[in-house]
Amino acid sequence: MKRVGKLTMVVAGVVLVGNGVWAQEMEKKAPDTWEFSTTLGSQFSDNRDGLKSNKESNVDVYLTPRGDLRWRDGERSYLDVFVMPSVKWHSNPRAKTQGDGLNETELFGAAGVDLMHMITPRVMVGGGDTFSYTDDPDITEGGTSVRRSASYYLNSANANVNVGLTEKVGAALTGGAVTKRYTDDIVAQDQDEDNYTGEFDLKYMMGAGYNVFGLVGLTDLNAQSAGAGTRDRGSAVISYGVGVEKIFSPDFIGKVSGGYQHAEFDDETLDSTDTANGHGELTFRAASPTRFRVGATYGYFAPYVRPYSLQTLTAVNGAIDHDVLQNRLTLTLLGQYSQGDYDDEGAGLPGGKDKLGTVGLRGNYMIDRNWAVSAGYSYEKWDSDVRESFDRNLVDVGVTAKL
Secondary structure (H helix, E strand, O other): OHHHHHHHHHHHHHHOOOOOOOHHHHHHHOOOOEEEEEEEEEEEEOOOOOOOOOOOOEEEEEEEEEEEEEEEEOOOEEEEEEEEEEEEEEOOOOOHHHOOOOOOEEEEEEEEEEEEEEEEOOEEEEEEEEEEEEOOOOEEOOEEOOOOOOOEEEEEEEEEEEEEOOOOEEEEEEEEEEEEEEOOHHHHHHHOEEEEEEEEEEEEEEEOOEEEEEEEEEEEEEOOOHHHOOOOOOEEEEEEEEEEEEEEEOOEEEEEEEEEEEEEEOOOOOOOEEEEEEEEEEEEOOOOOEEEEEEEEEEEEOOOOOOOOOEEEEEEEEEEEEEEEOOOEEEEEEEEEEEEEEOOOEOOEOOEEEEEEEEEEEEEEEOOOOEEEEEEEEEEEEEEOOOOOEEEEEEEEEEEEEO
16 A cells, blocks of 8 residues: 555656746746745655665655745835745655654745845845755755755845945945754754855956956854764854956856965864865856856865864856747756865864765746646765765656646
8 A cells, every 4th residue: 555655646746746937937027916836746766865775765745835025116126025835745754763754744844035225326235034944955056955854944144235336346245144953853963053154345347348356255164062072163264365257248157266265163173274265157148049057166165074164175067958949848957066075173083085976957848827847857976985975866847836
């Protein structure tokens, strides 16, 4: 009976699944009213827990209604608000005796706000906040949200001020705060964290589409827990950099920057460290049938592996979008590779390399203005000296209805 139930849910998932298909269409229309959509989705994983051996497969089926409010005051101000509850069913929930157990049915959700206001033609302020409760081990470009499927609360807030000092000189101040809390005590011991960032940028517009800029930034990573004993595994990174941006056209932009980073550890037994850092990106987003984006990053980042304090990350990522049928069918090829280098931090943390490679293919098909179908496949492979290596296949398909 259990096998029949799993098969039924897989078939239902193959017919009905997906998420966020109308995001771009809603942005284009930007109505001053609430709009509603709902997604019935499913995802199959052949390695639920991310293990090298004793793999368990699982099918997640979820129902996610969403409400969006977009208010505009011409080009001067905007306010975007969304509410997105979700119900998820696990076909093969992890037993609670395994530490971070799963319920067969879970209630999740997210809510957020994003706003901007132009005080004067040269002064603009903005910010936003998103709060979510989920167990999604999502892998995103440039990093990971979480390694395993364990429930957690996440709050991410940001604010910015942009000032045009003269016709050619602009300044920006940005800040952010991320708080993550896991519901399972064992997982929380090594994974709970509070991260804060701040950056000041100064840009000079040279003309002919060229802009040069300089930046100073501070990242404060905080992570203490009973699992790490009395050791404070936080760190602080100061960044300095310069760069150049080339605007080939409004839809074709290239950017490269480089600089220096200095890191201090809250653990007094660890010596401070320094590195060069850099970032580059190229984006082509015009109304062409084929569009692409590619980026590369090197420098200090928050660790993907706890309880380490810091990693030196080398990462590249890219995506190609191609409209097979204009305004109907879009295929997207995605890929990324990252290598995190971890130094010896003592206390059972000898250091090593943590490598991740992913590749995926997605398709979105707009049936009409109110219905869309999506499907995707991705493969991820972890090769690590500092935690268990594994690989995983993920398949998802779906349908979204705009109400």
